[in-house]
Amino acid sequence: MNGHSRGIDQFSAGMRKGFEDVYDLSVFTLRFFTSVFKAPFELGEVRKHLDDLGAKSLPLVSMVGFIMGLILAMQTRPTLDRFGAGSYLPAMIALSIVRELGPVITALIVAGRVSSGIAAEVGSMRVTEQIDALEVNGVDPYKYLVVTRVVACTIMMPLITAYVDFLAILGGYVAETITYTSSFQLYFTDVINSLTFFDIIPGVAKTAVFGFIIGIIGSYKGFTADSGTRGVGRAATAAVVYASLHIIFVDMILVRLTLYIFG
Amino acid sequence: MIDVKDILIRFEDHVVLSGVSLHVPKGSAVVILGRSGVGKSVLLKSIVGLLTPEKGSIRVMGQEVIGMKPAQLNKLRKHFGYVFQYAALFDSMTVRENLEFPLRRHAALSEEEITARVEEQLKLVDLLDAIDKMPSELSGGMKKRIGLARAIITRPDIVFYDEPTAGLDPVTAREISKLIHELEGRFGTTSVTVTHDLECARIVATRICILHDRRIVEEGTFDEMLRSEYPLTRAFFQPEIA
Numbered sequence: 318m319n320g321h322s323r324g325i326d327q328f329s330a331g332m333r334k335g336f337e338d339v340y341d342l343s344v345f346t347l348r349f350f351t352s353v354f355k356a357p358f359e360l361g362e363v364r365k366h367l368d369d370l371g372a373k374s375l376p377l378v379s380m381v382g383f384i385m386g387l388i389l390a391m392q393t394r395p396t397l398d399r400f401g402a403g404s405y406l407p408a409m410i411a412l413s414i415v416r417e418l419g420p421v422i423t424a425l426i427v428a429g430r431v432s433s434g435i436a437a438e439v440g441s442m443r444v445t446e447q448i449d450a451l452e453v454n455g456v457d458p459y460k461y462l463v464v465t466r467v468v469a470c471t472i473m474m475p476l477i478t479a480y481v482d483f484l485a486i487l488g489g490y491v492a493e494t495i496t497y498t499s500s501f502q503l504y505f506t507d508v509i510n511s512l513t514f515f516d517i518i519p520g521v522a523k524t525a526v527f528g529f530i531i532g533i534i535g536s537y538k539g540f541t542a543d544s545g546t547r548g549v550g551r552a553a554t555a556a557v558v559y560a561s562l563h564i565i566f567v568d569m570i571l572v573r574l575t576l577y578i579f580g
Numbered sequence: 581m582i583d584v585k586d587i588l589i590r591f592e593d594h595v596v597l598s599g600v601s602l603h604v605p606k607g608s609a610v611v612i613l614g615r616s617g618v619g620k621s622v623l624l625k626s627i628v629g630l631l632t633p634e635k636g637s638i639r640v641m642g643q644e645v646i647g648m649k650p651a652q653l654n655k656l657r658k659h660f661g662y663v664f665q666y667a668a669l670f671d672s673m674t675v676r677e678n679l680e681f682p683l684r685r686h687a688a689l690s691e692e693e694i695t696a697r698v699e700e701q702l703k704l705v706d707l708l709d710a711i712d713k714m715p716s717e718l719s720g721g722m723k724k725r726i727g728l729a730r731a732i733i734t735r736p737d738i739v740f741y742d743e744p745t746a747g748l749d750p751v752t753a754r755e756i757s758k759l760i761h762e763l764e765g766r767f768g769t770t771s772v773t774v775t776h777d778l779e780c781a782r783i784v785a786t787r788i789c790i791l792h793d794r795r796i797v798e799e800g801t802f803d804e805m806l807r808s809e810y811p812l813t814r815a816f817f818q819p820e821i822a
Contacts, residue, residue, distance in 0.1 A: 438672075446668040449630055453662040454682050455654040 345463075345537045352457075352464050362465040363472075370431050370466065370532075371473030375480070381426050382481035385418065386410060386488025394496065403497075407504050408511030410489035415512060415520045419482040421568055424527035427470075427477065428560040432535035435466055436556035439539025440549040448540075463540070467532035474528030475521045482520075515579040523571045527564050534560040581606040581738065581770045582627060587636030589622055596622050597633070598794040604772055609764055611781040612774045613816060614791035620774035621665065621742050623791065627772065628660055628740060629653045641737065658686045661731030661739040661769075665746055667723035669715040675702070675726055676711045682734050701729040705759065721752040725759070732763055739764070741773040745780045757783040778816060790816070 389410055397403045439462055442448050451458045486508055493499040535556045542552035582604035589597040596619040604610045614620050625631045627638055629645050638645040643656055669678050679698045683689055689697065702708040705725040715723060724744060731739055744760060745753035757780040764771055764784075773784055781788055782802055789799040792812045800808070806817050 441671075445666060445671070446664045447670055449625070450662070450664060450668040450670070452630060453628055453657055453660060454685055455657045456685060457650065457654070 341541070342534075342537055345540070346533050348459060349464060349467055349533060352460050353468065355460075357460070359461055359465050362461060363468050366466050366469035367473055370434075370469050371477060374427055374430055374473075374477060377430060378423055378426055378477055378481050379484055381422065382419070382484035383488040383491075385422055385481075386414060386485030386490075387492045388488075389413065389418070389485070390489040390492035391496075394493070404507075406493065407486075407489070407507035411486055411508040411511050412516060414485045414489075415482050415516050417520070417572070419485055420478050420520050420524045420527065421564065423478045423481045424474065424524060424531070424564045424568075425561055427474065427528075428531050428564060429557050431470065432531045432538075432556040432560040433553040435532065435535030436538040436542070437549055437553040439463075439536055440542030440552040443540065443542050444544045444546075444549060463533075463536040466536055467529060470528040470532035471525050472528070474524040474531070478521055478524040519571075519575040519579060523568070523575070526567060526571065530563045530567060531560050534563060581608075581641060582772065583637070583639040584623075584627065585637040585639075587623075587626060587633040587638065589619070589626060589631060589633045595794060597626075600636075600791075600795050602789060602796060604770060606770055607768060609761075609771045609773070609784050609786045610789060611785035611787070612772065612789045612791050612796075613776060613778075613781055614774075615812075616776060618791050619794065620776075620791055624740050624742055624772060624774050628657065628662060658734070659737040661734070661736035663724070663727050663731045663739065663741045663744055665743040667715075667727035669718075669723055669726055669730070671715045673715075674711070675707070675713050675715070675718075678715070678726060679730050679733055682730060686734050697733060701733050704763065705729045721748055721756070724748065724756055728756070728759065728763070732767060732769070735767060737770060739769050739771045741771060741775075741784075743775055743777075744773060745775060745777045750779070753777060754779060754783070756780075760784050776816075 390406065393409060394403065394406060397406055397409065439448075442462070448458045448462070451461055486505075490499065490501065490504045493504060494501075538552040538556040538559065542548045582602070584600060584602040587597055587600050588595070600623060602610070602612075602623075612620050612623065622631060626633050627640065627645065629648065633646060636646070640656065641659060643652075645653070645656070648656070669675075670681065673681065676698055679701055680694055683694050683697060687694075699708060699711070702711055705728060707722060707725055707729070710718060710722060710726070715726070718726065728744070741760060745756050748756065757777075760771070760773070760780075761783050763769075771784070773780070775781060785802060787799060788802060788805050789796045790805075790810065790813050791797070798805075798808060798810050798813050805813055808814060808817065
């Protein structure tokens with residue numbers, strides 16, 4: 318076999334594996350919708366994951382959110398000044414953070430932390446037979462491990478994003494104050510006046526979809542992890558890559574949809 | 581209590597079990613002996629419904645396991661205890677929570693009763709001191725004991741042991757085997773054990789089955805096995821002759 322035909326074989330095997338992966342992920346995702354409304358609801362587990370996946374992400378996202386606002390203000394101010402539009406800075410920061418940067422950056426940060434964590438945790442449970450142990454104890458592992466984590470991520474993401482949005486806007490104010498001694502009241506009045514219902518709700522609501530993606534991809538990669546520590550490591554890495562790509566791709570669709578619906 | 585008839589299991593093109601039949605009467609302790617990688621654990625996992633054979637029949641407590649709906653299977657599994665090869669303790673839970681887990685799922689007990697049952701089980705396996713430890717703080721032998729305690733805490737009708745002494749030193753392995761034997765006597769459970777540890781088989785088994793070449797090739801009591809002419813059985817039981 319020459320190098321050319323070997324390359325074609327590898328490419329077709331890769332394509333086939335890719336399609337199989339998409340099919341398996343679709344089946345795995347559909348199962349969520351058939352399981353989520355059936356008892357038992359495992360609320361104790363959901364509460365535990367809200368803390369693990371959500372509250373424990375706060376230090377990281379707080380730092381990122383604040384610095385994001387700070388940098389955005391510092392970078393934008395000179396350009397706005399050049400066009401004599403410096404007074405629009407609070408509105409510009411608020412709109413870009415609330416509509417796009419806040420949701421997407423937060424989702425990518427949380428994907429890095431949470432999706433890999435879920436994949437590693439579920440994957441190691443798979444290779445150490447803990448998932449089998451759940452089944453033998455009469456527990457549906459999909460409901461217990463996947464549904465609870467996906468629900469927690471879906472609930473938590475909009476809350477984290479709203480919090481990050483606020484911190485980023487505050488970061489913008491701090492940057493403004495350092496350089497231009499802007500008034501707190503004036504800055505936030507401008508921010509509030511610039512935002513409408515149609516800026517805030519779609520921006521925050523789409524993060525629920527991002528949360529769902531983070532939870533389902535992390536769980537899927539963990540559930541399908543190869544045996545051994547290497548398999549778990551690969552699952553964790555793949556979870557971050559897949560979740561990040563899906564977030565950006567879905568964001569593109571949701572932006573278009575939002576513009577179509579809200580103008 | 582358990583009737584396996586002519587099952588076939590394969591993973592892609594690799595046939596692991598073919599034409600395996602096994603009968604486990606109520607109250608008996610059947611040990612399945614065989615070389616590593618012969619499919620002993622696969623057989624055990626098929627009986628509890630973790631793996632599905634391509635053909636054949638598996639009846640447990642009068643119910644056909646193959647093709648059973650998940651809800652029914654979960655109901656049937658309430659009668660099972662399962663000791664995993666590496667214990668499979670939930671590593672995000674303490675020893676106490678690991679033992680409470682099956683009780684909270686399957687037994688309608690008050691908090692006091694759950695605590696009392698957990699402490700009683702830990703005394704049985706001599707590990708009450710480890711009650712608030714995490715699995716990562718336990719040795720291999722301790723994990724096996726806790727796994728054993730978790731498997732029998734709901735007083736199941738059937739207990740499955742997957743290599744209960746694998747990876748343990750001979751002294752600890754003998755202690756675990758004796759513990760299994762003692763607990764079976766105390767609670768009157770039916771058990772199926774897969775192992776390649778002859779000493780474990782000697783202590784635990786009322787009947788031994790030899791799994792070789794994808795099927796059960798011989799069965800009998802420990803003494804009958806000692807007199808067997810079958811080459812693999814001889815290799816196990818009379819290594820100096822084989």
